[in-house]
Amino acid sequence: MNKQFADIAFPTAVRQVFTYETRDDSIKPGMRVWVPLRNEFAIGMVVRVHDNKPDFETRPIERILDSDPIMNETVLNLTEWIHRFYYCSWGEAIQAALPVGLNFSSEKRLRVKKGFKAEITEEELAILKEIEEKSITLKEAEKRWRDGKGKTFFKKALQHGWITIWEEPRQKVDFKKVKHWQIKKGVDPGSVLEGLTENERETKWVQAFEKLTTLDLPMPNSELQEMDDLFTSYSLNRIEKEGWIESVDLPVKGEEIYKGVFEPEKLNSLLDQQEDAFEQIRDALDAETFKSFLLFGVTGSGKTEVYIHALKHALDQGRGGLVLVPEIALTPQTVKRFYQIFGDQIAVLHSRLNEREKYEAWQSLKSGEKRIAIGPRSAVFAPVENLGLIVVDEEHDNSYKQFDPAPRYHARDVAIMRAHMEGAVTILGSATPGMVSVQAVKEEKHTLLHLPIRPTGTMPEVSILDMKEYKSAMRGPLTVELYDETKKALDRKEQVIFLYNRRGFASFMQCEDCGHIPESPESSTSLTYHKRKNILLDHYSGYSRRADSRCEMCGSSNLKTKGSGTQQVEEQVQELFPDARLLRMDMDTTSGKDGHQKIYDQFLSGNADILIGTQIVAKGLDFPNVTVVGVVNADTELAFPSFRAGERMYQLLSQVAGRAGRAEKPGVVYVQTWKPDHPAIKCARTHDFKTFARYELHQREMLMFPPYSRMIVFQFKSQSWSKVQTVADKFCDAMRMVVGENPVMGPSPSVIEWMSGKYQWEANIKLDRKYNGHAIEKLLNTIFAKYDAIKPKGAGAVRINVDVDAVE
Numbered sequence: 001m002n003k004q005f006a007d008i009a010f011p012t013a014v015r016q017v018f019t020y021e022t023r024d025d026s027i028k029p030g031m032r033v034w035v036p037l038r039n040e041f042a043i044g045m046v047v048r049v050h051d052n053k054p055d056f057e058t059r060p061i062e063r064i065l066d067s068d069p070i071m072n073e074t075v076l077n078l079t080e081w082i083h084r085f086y087y088c089s090w091g092e093a094i095q096a097a098l099p100v101g102l103n104f105s106s107e108k109r110l111r112v113k114k115g116f117k118a119e120i121t122e123e124e125l126a127i128l129k130e131i132e133e134k135s136i137t138l139k140e141a142e143k144r145w146r147d148g149k150g151k152t153f154f155k156k157a158l159q160h161g162w163i164t165i166w167e168e169p170r171q172k173v174d175f176k177k178v179k180h181w182q183i184k185k186g187v188d189p190g191s192v193l194e195g196l197t198e199n200e201r202e203t204k205w206v207q208a209f210e211k212l213t214t215l216d217l218p219m220p221n222s223e224l225q226e227m228d229d230l231f232t233s234y235s236l237n238r239i240e241k242e243g244w245i246e247s248v249d250l251p252v253k254g255e256e257i258y259k260g261v262f263e264p265e266k267l268n269s270l271l272d273q274q275e276d277a278f279e280q281i282r283d284a285l286d287a288e289t290f291k292s293f294l295l296f297g298v299t300g301s302g303k304t305e306v307y308i309h310a311l312k313h314a315l316d317q318g319r320g321g322l323v324l325v326p327e328i329a330l331t332p333q334t335v336k337r338f339y340q341i342f343g344d345q346i347a348v349l350h351s352r353l354n355e356r357e358k359y360e361a362w363q364s365l366k367s368g369e370k371r372i373a374i375g376p377r378s379a380v381f382a383p384v385e386n387l388g389l390i391v392v393d394e395e396h397d398n399s400y401k402q403f404d405p406a407p408r409y410h411a412r413d414v415a416i417m418r419a420h421m422e423g424a425v426t427i428l429g430s431a432t433p434g435m436v437s438v439q440a441v442k443e444e445k446h447t448l449l450h451l452p453i454r455p456t457g458t459m460p461e462v463s464i465l466d467m468k469e470y471k472s473a474m475r476g477p478l479t480v481e482l483y484d485e486t487k488k489a490l491d492r493k494e495q496v497i498f499l500y501n502r503r504g505f506a507s508f509m510q511c512e513d514c515g516h517i518p519e520s521p522e523s524s525t526s527l528t529y530h531k532r533k534n535i536l537l538d539h540y541s542g543y544s545r546r547a548d549s550r551c552e553m554c555g556s557s558n559l560k561t562k563g564s565g566t567q568q569v570e571e572q573v574q575e576l577f578p579d580a581r582l583l584r585m586d587m588d589t590t591s592g593k594d595g596h597q598k599i600y601d602q603f604l605s606g607n608a609d610i611l612i613g614t615q616i617v618a619k620g621l622d623f624p625n626v627t628v629v630g631v632v633n634a635d636t637e638l639a640f641p642s643f644r645a646g647e648r649m650y651q652l653l654s655q656v657a658g659r660a661g662r663a664e665k666p667g668v669v670y671v672q673t674w675k676p677d678h679p680a681i682k683c684a685r686t687h688d689f690k691t692f693a694r695y696e697l698h699q700r701e702m703l704m705f706p707p708y709s710r711m712i713v714f715q716f717k718s719q720s721w722s723k724v725q726t727v728a729d730k731f732c733d734a735m736r737m738v739v740g741e742n743p744v745m746g747p748s749p750s751v752i753e754w755m756s757g758k759y760q761w762e763a764n765i766k767l768d769r770k771y772n773g774h775a776i777e778k779l780l781n782t783i784f785a786k787y788d789a790i791k792p793k794g795a796g797a798v799r800i801n802v803d804v805d806a807v808e
């Protein structure tokens, strides 16, 4: 057998791959290996096998860890593309594409040296025995012998080499186990209860047992104790002592997503506009080549129905499907609708599954047992067999972009690339497509499918309330008009939603007389107020000026800085409507288990009158009894220091409007704003996306913002304020040497200038969109090489992150 060579990728930030040798011809790309790396061993993945002997000494592969590739060729190719295009290491891309249990990791385990001679006590011998028998990890040992004699001995044993540490690849899926209680095997709870005396029945612990028999056991100890005061450590142990229950260690269950019921006969037949769209998708599927569609349909126009029919067709062809949604927890209804038609052919992937569940879902797809994957961003890597269709629902949603850690990929673009590689069809769906997708339609990269009308209900009326007119007619945060309408709705026993923007992390200035927010003359985005230096700053271009003392629009000196910190909207609303039952929904209230679902169910079942919250109330919810929706402070969105502020404003209003008027009762959306003439607001009022998109694209083109360019953001982070600045400066010098003056903007402090003990600066570069993966990689390599040649002393203390297509 001849020597072969394998290129191995490691999950570190080093962008290179390393070449090793092997004589084992079972080796294939997509398998993990255990190889020497510097003075240690590490797990890597084979990305290429070849027979080009490199001109340096190669080291041998120690062990091949998989008997079959764990990543198929297309997904591996996809990670290579991500590696080039998003300028991360190949290993980082691979790691992102694998479920937790298959990730590259190794762990330090302990081994007891054979036949050493030392005087040790019985106790100490027991420690060594335990280590030997259980092949304990270093971490476990450090926990187990945390203090006292155990710790002293453990340290000593390590020092003397009685115990050695060795590194072992972590191959199996291991998952956290916790203590659960169940009825003891062989015990019949019925007869136990019958045999009890009156007195015994009075005791708390027997009552606890009675209650246990009504539950679906095994259940985690902690969950039981939280559930009912009857379940205390004492009572549970007491019952155990009686021999009625026993404890078992079981894996923690991930969060259940309520999937609803499987009733495939309820498949709706398509209405005309949906049928037209579907036919084009069907033809593309039948052609079995890549094609991408933008399904542009107003909220409630039936996009989901089109996805379902298209998926059904792909399955009929014997192909699989992939559905990306912004966040599973926020889209329970969407999951239910897919489940209703496809049942257990669907694997639901989401972040709150435990490791084992993730692994199992992944396996079920890989084996072909399940044919559709539905999940958020990372599901784009799901190993769906023979992929025919990828749906990206709410394609404009921000959550498709990963910011940290690398790979900083955009799942929509990865989806398109994947479909391209696999000859599959993509449907990007939205009521408010992102400008990149709109432009791609213009350039004939996507085919437009349009659903202009709602099959049921009407589009709600959107009423704009000009804050200038209500200055002296406010009830707390509400204009009198919104206040009156709310009151009327509550009197009619209807429900109300208030949406407010949390004042973000960026401070800004606003004129209290005309509502104006100062903008940058260079990028036309809102200026961020920096208190420390009392300046207004544009973090794209680095433009700054002393904070204004007079409004540049109306001359008023009534300028206020508005900053972070949530508003007390909830309290104020409660004071205005003391009898109303309020429910709050934001990131804080929904982070818990099923948080979002609980609030949703509560409101839907009429257990509250007013739902109040941030953007997330606008996502994917249907409340038939809601007739008034109020956007309390629309302008905060426009103050966002981003060229996307207008687009986000439009999306937000359109989503909010989409929530009202779904059922028979007509709904009205009230938007309180200082800028009633802003195109985002004007167009949202008439549901006129096309006009808005035309305006927005024009703005972007003038300033060469995406989609007229590709924006790469470089972020510089360091504990040292001076170093971060000098490095950012030098890096920009290097960029300017490579690409010239024009496309480079910055450096400037980030909007969040200081976070987790580090100063953050940034710079960016606007590239022609024609740059593909290889071109981006080449350009960035050149920039980094230039920078390496001129970088200042101590540059190592500054971390440079690259974010390709950071904003669009």
Ligand SMILES: Nc1ncnc2c1ncn2[C@@H]1O[C@H](COP(=O)(O)OP(=O)(O)OP(=O)(O)O)[C@@H](O)[C@H]1O
Pocket (backbone or CB within 6 Å): 268, 269, 270, 271, 274, 297, 298, 299, 300, 301, 302, 303, 304, 305, 306, 431, 455, 456, 620, 658
């Ligand atoms: N062909 C159809 N037959 C019967 N009902 C339909 C049909 N198409 C859509 N509907 C109903 O209209 C409502 C809106 O449809 P759907 O949720 O598919 O629209 P959407 O565009 O996906 O909405 P969103 O903007 O919320 O994503 C749903 O209640 C759906 O059941």
Ligand SMILES: [Zn+2]
Pocket (backbone or CB within 6 Å): 511, 512, 513, 514, 515, 516, 551, 552, 553, 554, 555, 556
């Ligand atoms: Zn003013």
